[in-house]
Amino acid sequence: AQKVTQAQTEISVVEKEDVTLDCVYETRDTTYYLFWYKQPPSGELVFLIRRNSFDEQNEISGRYSWNFQKSTSSFNFTITASQVVDSAVYFCALALVKAAGNKLTFGGGTRVLVKP
Amino acid sequence: DAGVTQSPTHLIKTRGQQVTLRCSPISGHKSVSWYQQVLGQGPQFIFQYYEKEERGRGNFPDRFSARQFPNYSSELNVNALLLGDSALYLCASSHRQGNYEQYFGPGTRLTVT
Numbered sequence: 001a002q003k004v005t006q007a008q009t010e011i012s013v014v015e016k017e018d019v020t021l022d023c024v025y026e027t028r029d030t031t032y033y034l035f036w037y038k039q040p041p042s043g044e045l046v047f048l049i050r051r052n053s054f055d056e057q058n059e060i061s062g063r064y065s066w067n068f069q070k071s072t073s074s075f076n077f078t079i080t081a082s083q084v085v086d087s088a089v090y091f092c093a094l095a096l097v098k099a100a101g102n103k104l105t106f107g108g109g110t111r112v113l114v115k116p
Numbered sequence: 117d118a119g120v121t122q123s124p125t126h127l128i129k130t131r132g133q134q135v136t137l138r139c140s141p142i143s144g145h146k147s148v149s150w151y152q153q154v155l156g157q158g159p160q161f162i163f164q165y166y167e168k169e170e171r172g173r174g175n176f177p178d179r180f181s182a183r184q185f186p187n188y189s190s191e192l193n194v195n196a197l198l199l200g201d202s203a204l205y206l207c208a209s210s211h212r213q214g215n216y217e218q219y220f221g222p223g224t225r226l227t228v229t
Contacts, residue, residue, distance in 0.1 A: 004158075033216045035216070037220075042222065043204060043222055043223045043225075044220055044221065044222045044223065045159070045206065045208075045220035046220075047217065047218070047219060047220075050216065050217050091158050091159070093158075095216040099172070101149070101161070101163075101164035101171045101172010101173070102147055102149055102164050102166075102171075102172065102208075102210055102216055102218060103149075103161045103164065103172050103174065104149075104151075104159070104161060104208075104216070104218065105161070106158030106159050106160075107158055108157060108158050109157070109158050
């Protein structure tokens with residue numbers, strides 16, 4: 001069975017600080033995808049990134065960056081120079097290619113509060 | 117292009133009643149998945165449908181059922197509602213089977229009293 005753990009339940013920062021969200025996953029499969037989603041107060045999950053298990057290159061998109069390390073089964077997410085609009089709950093998720101259905105297994109989420 | 121749409125946005129039901137939630141995927145998307153998100157937790161996978169067939173099912177009781185229509189829209193039905201069914205029900209669409217890049221709708225907030 002697969003599992004995603006986000007140990008940080010809530011992080012509070014002051015605007016312009018960097019914030020790193022941890023994600024640790026468990027699976028015996030070798031082919032899988034990892035995701036990050038943002039859930040603002042409106043409730044809609046917003047897709048941020050998808051990485052496959054064979055691509056360990058780190059990725060940067062604007063103020064967002066992701067660090068994927070298979071050796072530690074981690075897929076961490078950093079927001080640089082945080083802004084108030086970054087306040088939301090962030091979810092890490094895992095999808096197994098062999099599993100039936102497009103099933104995403106989500107972690108419990110990390111609430112990020114950015115104060116002005 | 118319009119995103120994933122869901123109706124209704126909010127719903128209040130009594131224990132034992134039945135409820136139907138509706139979802140319209142992004143135009144061109146043929147796969148629809150349903151998730152349940154209890155307050156304070158991550159979403160839990162309920163079903164996935166592709167080309168009107170069930171392709172995946174999560175660990176939910178038979179009280180939960182779904183179907184997909186020829187226009188790829190979908191309905192989620194929950195019978196004999198329990199207080200524990202109170203949650204945000206999210207619908208997600210993707211282009212095809214095996215495409216894991218899913219786009220979510222705003223959800224339907226179900227409250228069971």
